[in-house]
Amino acid sequence: MRWLPAFLSVSLLAGGSLAAKKTSEERFKSFHSKSLSSAPLKLSDASYRDLTSAPRDYTAAIVLTAMDARFGCQLCREFAPEWELLAKSWTKGDRAAESRLLFGTLDFLDGRDIFMSLGLQTAPILLLFPPNAGPHAVASADPIRYDFTNGPQTAEFVHGWIARHLPDRPHPPVKRPINWIRWISTFVIVSGSLTASYVAWPYIIPILQSRNVWSAITLISILLFTSGHMYNHIRKVPYVASDGKGGISYFAGGFQNQYGLETQIIAGIYGFLSLAGISLAIKVPRTANANAQTVLALVWGVLLFVIYSFLISIFRVKNAGYPLSLPPFM
């Protein structure tokens, strides 16, 4: 709230100079006619001050964003199409302007001064300026701020937030355009795959009935699940992280944490150990040559031992108090 006095004085000053010429109603009309052709309004320093100047009998919802690639604002770019969709469908659904709401976007490049005067450190930020004159006027005309703390929001979600702050006014719903490309591509893919499977049916049947294929699928999915892949999927963990010394940290500290690469290493170890077990149980006793069999058994047995010891040593990294260990990696 530190920036409020500064902001108010700036907007009052600017508003005073411009609003002397136009009334609130005139300003709304001109902005609304513009927004009918291109919603949301693309604002600049001057038009932002004009739009938010003091006696206003309408509401203004303005996103302060930084779209230029230099700022690397991923969130801004993700939110921009949603915001456009919301502004377009609201303005289209309310041509008579009964909700008296204007949508605007102020880019950092066009409104550097505004950003400075608001003391903004982050983008995007959505400000909702309630009216301070006219029938919908509210007691405090301070803008209501919406922060994107939960990541990019959908148009529907922001619509709900705006609608909550505009009681007893019409709230035109968000209308998503039909995604023709998606429908057509889905249709093409489905029909194509149906045709392909019809043609290739005699070749697919042996694959579908092959135990080797099914056992591979089963084992791979079990290994994925038991090595914490679902955790990565749900929590969206980083693939690797820096260890603070310029190197790569492969294993996350703490028992409840993991990195993407870490789970792949673990899945690899489990897979290797399982392979050793399968070879020892199935392959080795079926090897007819005595010498080859002995070599095979010894190699797999020793590898199993060493890798298992390595696995335990990794686990000791994750769980500092773990007391057990096996020889090579003590």
Added chain:
Amino acid sequence: MSADPLDTLATIGKGKSTRSALRVVILALIAAASIASRLFSVIRFESIIHEFDPWFNFRATKYLVANGFYSFWDWFDDRTWHPLGRVTGGTLYPGLMVTSGAIWHALRALTIPVDIRNVCVLLAPAFSGLTAIAAYLLTNEMTTSNSAGLLAALFMGIAPGYISRSVAGSYDNEAIAIFLLVFTFFLWIKALKQGSMLWGALCALFYGYMVASWGGYAFITCLLPLHSFVLICMGRYSTRLYVAYTTWYALGTLASMQIPFVGFLPVKTSEHMPALGIFGFLQLLAFLDYVRSAIPSRQFQSFLWIFAGGIFTIGLAGLVVATSAGIIAPWSGRFYSLWDTGYAKIHIPIIASVSEHQPTAWPAFFFDLNMLVFLFPVGVYLCFQELADEHVFIIVYAVFGSYFAGVMVRLMLTLTPVVCVAAAIAISTLLDTYLDTKTPPEDQQSAEGSEKKSAKPGLKSASKPVVGVYSIWSKGLMVGSFSIYLLIFVLHCTWVTSNAYSSPSVVLASRMPDGSQHIIDDYREAYQWLRQNTKEDAKIMSWWDYGYQIGGMADRPTLVDNNTWNNTHIATVGKAMSSREEVSYPIMRQHEVDYVLVVFGGLLGYSGDDINKFLWMVRIAEGIWPDEVNERSFFTPRGEYRVDGEATETMKNSLMYKMSYYNFNNLFPPGQAVDRMRQARLPEVGPTLSTMEEAFTSENWIIRIYKVKDLDNLGRDHISAAAFDRGQKKRKATKKRGPRVLRVE
């Protein structure tokens, strides 16, 4: 020479009767070991109920024993969820309470006087012994090897993944449910293999018992139809499958509908729909099978398959339509979060707030299963070798069990049985191969007819015939290393059980600098204080985690508890905790709250306290009142969650913050107050409380209880009354006193 003692050793176990006697002895020893390994907490602390939910189960069991079965069935509990109350008899799974009640009555009938508490404490270890035996039976259905079943029983008995939920004192539904799960699966396999109605009916009986015991019965409800469906897809429809499935489904569904809490769910909700769908599909298949036998024709056969497929598709479409039209209840929240865990995070904060519903990181798998985690795929692969109907079951169970265990930590419990069975198959195959004393003759390479084997569709790796192991070296290495692995497994399980799963969490233990044990007993101290110093019907407000314990140990009515059936009521408590005193006080008055209990770990560095859970209270309250509670305002402008001088005004004025840190700085020299949990230096001036007064603070400050003040005698509001008491002169109040307002509350 060396074969001589080996031979004598081998002949000991040769006789059939000796073997079965040995097996019984070993099984009994395994059951005893699995019971014994769960007694750490009783030996270390005392015979006490653990955690949170068990306290409710214990309270319900006491009610059942005291009032009899019928009043338990109709129990309306007015001492929880004040002022709403809870229809307890109709909203619980009664299996656990009825089981321990029955055991208690049986022991009394045998003139063994035993306290119901001891029955409850020791129920889980006793049932884990039975689970080991059930795992033995299930594994014996899978393989001809003699040792596999015993190994599976051993693994099941001591695997930490199961111990985590079944130590002595952990009196929860899972205590008996895992035994029922494994035993139902055994009966299902038995029924399927023999096509027997008797085994099918037994399976339905135990399924009914399972439904009466645990909400996780849905796992069986989905797994058995899935198994049948996979069998049908493999072209393995048989009358055995038809008899087993229809018997189980018809009787099992009827049995499950006898539980009031389940009622008509089996024909309404979509998680029961696969079972119903496969039931109908099997009827169609049986009909077509009959027709085919009557009219043998090749074209007719292909027509039949198309017909069956069409019906199945129509049924599926009907299911989708009925679900979307709202005739069948959509997937219930907890179940839905299994498929899309992002859903819970967005829509139902109360589900996301429960740590048991979090996804599983890989260390948890290794921690709970140790070496079984990589022997498990080996066992599953071995199941592909023979691939009889029962092996398909293990494969299907393995894939789905591991998926669910990966999504939700708690479901590690349902994965553990199949891991034990599969790993036992793997180890017993290995040991059978390498422990064989016979050495095959050197040159028998092409002697066996390999063309006979290769004709069969099977695994590529198993296409050659088995010749056996030649070298004593490879035998020695394998047997030796696997003995080491098994030994490590036992050590691991003992260590995990002793260190991680045997703390009652009601009593905390810590080590003194000299290594002796120090018991922190704040919870029981505080609950005892409530029991002895408050009115019998004093309402206690706390976060829902402590509801069951307050009900069980302090015997006082609570506003919310761990049975989170009413989200709005929980959000009300969350709002009271996260708002300013001026907002909270009317809420507390409206709910007739007498005392407020908070858990505070700042003095001791105890991480499970309310300040750490506080954001969930805010989030849940925000879900209902988005305009009045705002999560963002609890974070500093830089996005940090702080409790020190930099904390936001909203945070500092929230009731939870005030109650946690009230008077806390008096413990320290001025300006030195430090929250040891969050390593934060607190502001010099602590918070002030106007609408409540401190009633009790436990020895280590873990529990703090506040009494909500009655209305002021002079009609002032509490803020100005408290300011007056502190000696602060009223600044404006004298000037701006308005007309007297009649007190209406």
